[in-house]
Amino acid sequence: MNFIKKNLSNILFFAFIIFIFTPMGLPVRATLIKGVSYVTTRIFNMEIDKEERITLSTYDWDLIDINGENVDFSSFKGKVIVVNFWATWCPPCVAEMPAFEKLYKDYKEKVVFLFVANDDQKKVVKFIDDKSYSHPVYYQFTEAPKELQSNSLPTTYIINREGEIVVQKTGAADWNSGKVRDLLDGL
Numbered sequence: 001m002n003f004i005k006k007n008l009s010n011i012l013f014f015a016f017i018i019f020i021f022t023p024m025g026l027p028v029r030a031t032l033i034k035g036v037s038y039v040t041t042r043i044f045n046m047e048i049d050k051e052e053r054i055t056l057s058t059y060d061w062d063l064i065d066i067n068g069e070n071v072d073f074s075s076f077k078g079k080v081i082v083v084n085f086w087a088t089w090c091p092p093c094v095a096e097m098p099a100f101e102k103l104y105k106d107y108k109e110k111v112v113f114l115f116v117a118n119d120d121q122k123k124v125v126k127f128i129d130d131k132s133y134s135h136p137v138y139y140q141f142t143e144a145p146k147e148l149q150s151n152s153l154p155t156t157y158i159i160n161r162e163g164e165i166v167v168q169k170t171g172a173a174d175w176n177s178g179k180v181r182d183l184l185d186g187l
Contacts, residue, residue, distance in 0.1 A: 046167045047183055054147055056163040061148075062141040063114065066125065071138060073114075073145075080187045081112045081159040083148060087119040088127040092172035093154040097133065099176035103184075104135040111184055114138055118153060160187045 061073035084100065086093035104113050115137045117124045124137055143149070147165060148157055156175070158167035166187065174180070 046169050046173065046179070048166060048168065053164040053166060056145050056147050056159065056165070058145050059163070060142075061144050063116065063138040064141050066121070066128075066137045066139075070141065076112045076114075077163070078161055079112050080110070080161060080184065081114065081157075083114045083116060083144075083157045083159070084154060085116045085118060085150060085156075086154045087117060088123045089119065090153045096154060096172040096175055097131065099174050101131075101133050101135055102176040103180065106181075107184055108135075116140060116144075158183065158187075 059074035063071040152170045
């Protein structure tokens with residue numbers, strides 16, 4: 001008992017480190033990130049000013065859906081598109097998925113959603129099945145247009161009908177917020 005009293009702070013510190021930096025801590029990290037992202041999304045505007053927007057130089061990008069079917073990005077030209085690069089091992093990605101699922105369910109008839117996974121297909125399928133998500137998942141077959149390339153996960157783009165990138169957000173956000181819904185309604 002005396003040993004535990006003397007070393008309690010060390011034991012708690014190591015337990016915290018193990019919990020936070022191992023897969024066991026993923027749900028906790030995701031929850032903490034979700035809380036922060038919800039606050040920042042409601043405070044800050046994610047929309048890029050009109051004069052600073054860049055337009056996609058090409059729609060030449062081939063994707064493969066989770067069932068192995070080819071999808072040509074150019075078939076979405078002239079539509080509002082949400083592109084989200086994510087992975088199952090990424091806590092911010094996991095944190096924003098519930099909000100994306102709600103947004104997808106409400107906007108899937110009006111907006112093209114491309115959830116591009118950077119992960120092992122078996123892990124992605126298990127993750128989607130375990131969470132009962134219905135949103136579509138894709139893998140890159142060819143490299144994305146240069147305007148949609150990022151080295152960070154998650155990264156999300158919202159593209160208007162003219163091919164302009166209206167939102168480019170790195171990190172988690174509340175994609176089911178009123179601001180995002182108003183933006184999509186306006187596009």
